[in-house]
Amino acid sequence: MKLHGLDKYVIFSISITLIYTVAEFITSTITGVSKDTLSTCVYGFFAGEIVVAGLIKIFKLHKEARPDNGMD
Secondary structure, rough: OOOOOHHHHHHHHHHHHHHHHHHHHHHHHHHHHOOOHHHHHHHHHHHHHHHHHHHHHHHHHHHHHHOOOHHH
């Protein structure tokens, strides 16, 4: 199975989110301080990117599945 650019980007976004979550958990456990604003920005950005990538994929598949009747 060949991964396309959009699939690689979604995997990259999920990986960064998981790495950030682990790093934030470790640093907040050690220091006792949570970086609320940074966490909100990181999660908001990557969640938005994943949603947009998913919508692109859905509409692309929907467009390909639609039969072409030659009326363009």
